[in-house]
Amino acid sequence: MTKERLNQLNISQLQDFAEKHKIRFSDSFSKAELIDNIIEELEEIKQEREQENVPSVKIEELKYHIALDEEIEAQDKGVYPIPESYQGTEIIFITRDPFWAFAYWTFDSDEFEALKNEPGFEALVLRVHDVKWIDFNGKNSNFNFDIPIQFNDDNWYINLPHPDSNYLCEIVIKSNGSERVICSSNVIYSPKADVSDESDEKWISAGTDKIIDIVRREFKSFTPDMESFPQRIISFISSSYIPYQK
Amino acid sequence: MNKGYLMLVLHAHLPFVRHPEYEKFLEENWLFEAISETYLPLLRVFRTLREKGLAFNLTLSVSPTLCAMLDDDLLQDRYVYHLDSLIELAAKEMKRTENEPEFNHLSRMYLDLFEENKKDFLNLYGKNILEGFREFQQQGYLELITTAASHAFLPLMEAFPVAIEAQIKTAVDSHIHYFKSPPAGIWLPECGYFPGLEVVLKKYKLEFFFLDTHGIMHGSKKPKYGVYAPISCKNGVAAFGRDPSSSRSVWSPDDGYPTDVVYREYYRDIGYDLPMDYIRPYIHENDLRINTGIKYYAVTGDSETKRIYNRRAALVKVREHAENFVYNREKQIKELSGLMDRPPVVLSPFDAELFGHWWFEGPLWIEALVEELGIKKDVIEMITPTQYLHAYTENQPIVPSLSSWGNNGYAEVWLEKSNDWIYPHLHRAIENMINLSESYGDPDELELRALNQAAREVLLAQTSDWAFIMKTGTTVPYAVKRTREHIYNFNRIYRDLVMKQLDEEWLFKVETKNNIFPWIDYRVFAK
Numbered sequence: 026m027t028k029e030r031l032n033q034l035n036i037s038q039l040q041d042f043a044e045k046h047k048i049r050f051s052d053s054f055s056k057a058e059l060i061d062n063i064i065e066e067l068e069e070i071k072q073e074r075e076q077e078n079v080p081s082v083k084i085e086e087l088k089y090h091i092a093l094d095e096e097i098e099a100q101d102k103g104v105y106p107i108p109e110s111y112q113g114t115e116i117i118f119i120t121r122d123p124f125w126a127f128a129y130w131t132f133d134s135d136e137f138e139a140l141k142n143e144p145g146f147e148a149l150v151l152r153v154h155d156v157k158w159i160d161f162n163g164k165n166s167n168f169n170f171d172i173p174i175q176f177n178d179d180n181w182y183i184n185l186p187h188p189d190s191n192y193l194c195e196i197v198i199k200s201n202g203s204e205r206v207i208c209s210s211n212v213i214y215s216p217k218a219d220v221s222d223e224s225d226e227k228w229i230s231a232g233t234d235k236i237i238d239i240v241r242r243e244f245k246s247f248t249p250d251m252e253s254f255p256q257r258i259i260s261f262i263s264s265s266y267i268p269y270q271k
Numbered sequence: 272m273n274k275g276y277l278m279l280v281l282h283a284h285l286p287f288v289r290h291p292e293y294e295k296f297l298e299e300n301w302l303f304e305a306i307s308e309t310y311l312p313l314l315r316v317f318r319t320l321r322e323k324g325l326a327f328n329l330t331l332s333v334s335p336t337l338c339a340m341l342d343d344d345l346l347q348d349r350y351v352y353h354l355d356s357l358i359e360l361a362a363k364e365m366k367r368t369e370n371e372p373e374f375n376h377l378s379r380m381y382l383d384l385f386e387e388n389k390k391d392f393l394n395l396y397g398k399n400i401l402e403g404f405r406e407f408q409q410q411g412y413l414e415l416i417t418t419a420a421s422h423a424f425l426p427l428m429e430a431f432p433v434a435i436e437a438q439i440k441t442a443v444d445s446h447i448h449y450f451k452s453p454p455a456g457i458w459l460p461e462c463g464y465f466p467g468l469e470v471v472l473k474k475y476k477l478e479f480f481f482l483d484t485h486g487i488m489h490g491s492k493k494p495k496y497g498v499y500a501p502i503s504c505k506n507g508v509a510a511f512g513r514d515p516s517s518s519r520s521v522w523s524p525d526d527g528y529p530t531d532v533v534y535r536e537y538y539r540d541i542g543y544d545l546p547m548d549y550i551r552p553y554i555h556e557n558d559l560r561i562n563t564g565i566k567y568y569a570v571t572g573d574s575e576t577k578r579i580y581n582r583r584a585a586l587v588k589v590r591e592h593a594e595n596f597v598y599n600r601e602k603q604i605k606e607l608s609g610l611m612d613r614p615p616v617v618l619s620p621f622d623a624e625l626f627g628h629w630w631f632e633g634p635l636w637i638e639a640l641v642e643e644l645g646i647k648k649d650v651i652e653m654i655t656p657t658q659y660l661h662a663y664t665e666n667q668p669i670v671p672s673l674s675s676w677g678n679n680g681y682a683e684v685w686l687e688k689s690n691d692w693i694y695p696h697l698h699r700a701i702e703n704m705i706n707l708s709e710s711y712g713d714p715d716e717l718e719l720r721a722l723n724q725a726a727r728e729v730l731l732a733q734t735s736d737w738a739f740i741m742k743t744g745t746t747v748p749y750a751v752k753r754t755r756e757h758i759y760n761f762n763r764i765y766r767d768l769v770m771k772q773l774d775e776e777w778l779f780k781v782e783t784k785n786n787i788f789p790w791i792d793y794r795v796f797a798k
Contacts, residue, residue: 029560030559030560033558071744074743074744075743077678078678078743079676079677079678079679080518080519080522080523080524080527081522081622081676081677082677082678082684082739082743083524084522084622084624084625084629085622085739086739086743086745087537087624087628087629088285088301088305088622088624088628089298089301089736089740089743089745089746090562090745091297091298091300091301091304091561091562091746092297092555092559092560092561092562105752105755105756105758105759105760106759107696107755107758107759107762108696108762110695111695111699117430117694117695117698118430119427119429119430119682119686119694120426120429120465120673120681120682121681121682121683121686122679122680122681122682122683123681125683127686127691127694129691129694129695131695179695180691180695211430213429214465214466214673216489216672216673216674216681217489217490217491217672218489219489220488220489220493220494221489221490221491221492221493222493223491223492223493224492224493224495225492225667225668228492228495228667228668229493229495230495230610230611230612231610232609232610232611233493233494233495233496233497233610235610236495236496236497236499236607236610236611237488237493237494237497239497239606239607240484240488240497240498240515243514243515243516243519244484244485244488244515
C-alpha cells in the first residue's frame with residue numbers, strides 16, 4: 026500500500042484497515058504515525074511471505090504485478106455466493122510432499138446430526154493407514170495412527186511417517202467401547218525424498234555417482250525440510266509407529 | 272572435441288482474463304504488458320536471428336488460455352487502444368524531458384518501442400501474434416508445445432482422473448485449433464507431475480514433458496545420466512529434468528544475470544513517480560497508480576538513489592552475460608562428457624515472461640546467446656526435445672517422482688492455509704460435471720449450451736494461477752473472486768439443469784464473457 030493511497034483515507038478508515046490486516050496500533054496514534062506503522066508492518070509481512078519463495082515462484086509472481094498497492098479491491102463487483110459445505114459423506118486425501126498430506130471431508134447433514142448425538146460417544150478420529158504393498162480390507166494395514174478431530178473440523182494437514190509409501194485415511198467414530206468407520210479416502214502416495222539405490226545393470230556406469238554428485242552440488246534443496254511446516258501442528262495419539270519393513 | 276546440447280524451453284502463459292462487461296479492466300494489463308514486453312520483442316529477436324541465418328532450436332509452450340486471449344478480437348482491440356495511450360504518453364514524455372538529454376534519450380527509446388510494437392502488431396500480424404509463432408514453427412525454428420488447458424496444477428487433481436484427461440484433451444484440441452498441428456510434447460503447469468500422469472499424455476500422443484531436477488533424481492531408479500539425458504516412463508513417454516546450474520544463473524534473485532546493476536530497474540515506473548495531474552490519464556481509475564511500462568532507472572544496487580538507465584551499457588552487459596552462460600555450459604559439458612557415453616543435454620526452462628517483462632533486456636540476451644552458440648557450434652548446439660528423441664531413441668526406464676518447481680519442490684504453493692479452501696469446491700464441481708456428462712446423452716439445444724458452458728467453468732476454476740496468487744499475495748481479491756465466479760457459474764448451471772429451469776438470458780451473458788474453448792464438447796468429462 027503506498028503512502029499516497031493511505032493518505033486518502035481518514036483515521037477511522039486507517040484503523041479499520043490496520044485491524045483487517047492484523048496490524049497492531051494504539052488509539053493515540055496520529056494519522057501520520059498510523060500510516061508509517063501500517064507501511065512498516067505491511068513491508069515486514071511482505072518480506073516474510075517472499076522469503077520462502079524459490080526463484081521460479083518469485084519471477085512468476087511478477088506476471089501479476091500491476092501496482093504497488095497490493096490490496097486493491099477486486100474491480101469485478103459481482104457477487105458469487107458458493108456453498109459453505111456440500112452434501113454427501115466423503116473424505117478426500119491429497120499428497121502435498123513426501124512428509125505431508127491434506128485431507129478434507131464432508132458429512133451428510135442427517136448423518137452429521139446423528140453422529141453428534143451418538144449414544145455413548147467417546148471420540149471422533151482421523152485414522153491414517155500405511156497400505157504400501159497392501160490390498161486394504163479395512164484391517165490389514167502395515168500400521169495406522171489416529172488423530173483426534175472435532176465435529177466442526179473439516180480438514181487436516183497430516184504428517185506422514187515415511188516418504189515412498191502409500192496411505193489412506195478414514196473417519197472413525199468411537200462410542201460405547203466400539204468403533205465404526207464413517208468414510209474412507211482414496212489411496213495416496215508419498216514421493217521418495219532421495220536418490221534411489223536401485224539400478225539396472227544396463228543403466229549404470231562408473232560415472233553415474235559422479236554425475237549425481239554434480240547435480241547435488243548445484244541442487245541444494247534436495248530434501249524438503251519436514252520441520253518447516255507452517256500450518257497446523259498436530260499430535261499423534263500413538264507416537265510409537267510400527268516401522269515399515271520392506 | 273566434447274559436444275553437448277542446450278535445450279532452452281520458454282513457457283508462455285497467462286490465465287484467462289477477459290472482461291467485456293467493463294470498458295477498462297485492470298488485470299487485462301497482464302496480457303498487454305506481456306505482449307509489449309515479451310511476446311513482440313521475442314518475435315523480433317526470432318526475425319533478427321532468421322535474417323542472420325542462425326538456427327535456434329527453441330522450445331516454446333503457449334498455454335491454451337494465452338492462445339484464446341491472443342486470438343480474441345476484443346482483447347486485440349483493447350491492446351491497440353492500450354498502445355495508443357502509451358504512444359501518447361511517450362510523446363508527452365519527449366516534450367517533458369526535452370531539457371534533460373539522458374531522460375529524453377530514454378523517452379525516445381520508449382516511443383520507438385511502442386510504435387514498433389504497434390507496427391508489428393497491426394501490419395505484420397494483423398493483430399494476432401499467434402501467426403508469428405506458427406510461422407517460426409513451420410520454418411523449423413521453434414518447437415511449439417502445449418500445457419494443461421486451463422493451467423491446472425495436476426498433482427492436486429490426481430484423485431479425479433477424468434479432470435486430468437479433460438485438461439489434456441482440451442489442451443491438445445486447443446493447440447491443433449490455433450497452430451494447425453498437434454503438439455509432440457507438453458509443459459506440465461509448474462512442472463507438476465505425479466506418477467501415472469504419463470498414461471493420459473500417451474493417450475493424446477504427447478511424447479515428452481519436463482520435470483524439476485528431483486523429479487528425475489528421486490525417481491524409481493538411480494538415473495545413469497543424472498538430469499543430462501531424458502528418462503523413459505514405463506509407457507515410453509520421455510521426461511527431461513531441469514539442470515540446476517544453468518537455471519540458477521538466470522533465475523537467482525541474488526546473483527542471476529537480471530539483477531546486474533546496469534540493467535533496467537523494474538519497480539521504478541513513471542506511473543508512481545510523476546505528479547498525479549500529469550499521469551492520471553495513463554493510470555487506473557480512482558487515481559490508482561499502476562505500471563505504465565516507462566521506466567528510466569537502472570537496478571543500481573542497494574543505494575536509495577537509482578542511476579539513470581544507460582542503454583548502451585546494458586547492451587554490452589547482455590553480450591557479456593550471453594558469453595558467460597555459454598562459457599559455463601562449455602565447462603559443464605566438458606566435465607560431464609568424460610562421465611557419459613552420449614552427449615549431455617542441459618535443460619534450461621524458464622517462464623517466457625521473465626524475458627522482457629521483468630528482465631527488460633532478456634529477449635536480447637536470447638539473441639546474443641544464439642549468436643554466441645553459433646560461434647561455438649562444434650561444442651554446444653541448441654536442440655529441441657523432438658530432435659533429441661529422434662537421435663536417441665532408447666532412454667533409461669524410470670518412474671519419475673511426484674514433483675514441481677514450486678517452493679520445496681512439491682505442492683505447498685498451491686495447497687496451504689491461504690488456498691486450501693478451494694479444493695472441496697473444485698473437486699465437487701468435477702464430480703458433478705462427470706454426473707452431467709453421463710446423464711445427458713441427447714440434450715436439446717439450450718441444454719447443450721449449458722452443458723458446454725459448465726465444462727468451461729469447471730476448467731477455468733482449476734487455473735493454478737488463482738491458488739498461486741492467494742499464496743503469494745499479489746491481487747488476492749481478484750483471484751478469490753475468479754475462483755468463486757467459476758464455481759458459482761458451474762453450480763448454478765448444474766442446479767438449473769437438474770431443476771429444468773435454465774435461464775437463457777443469464778447463460779448468454781456467461782457464454783459471452785467466458786468464451787474460451789468455443790469448440791468444447793461437455794462429454795470430455797465423461798468417464
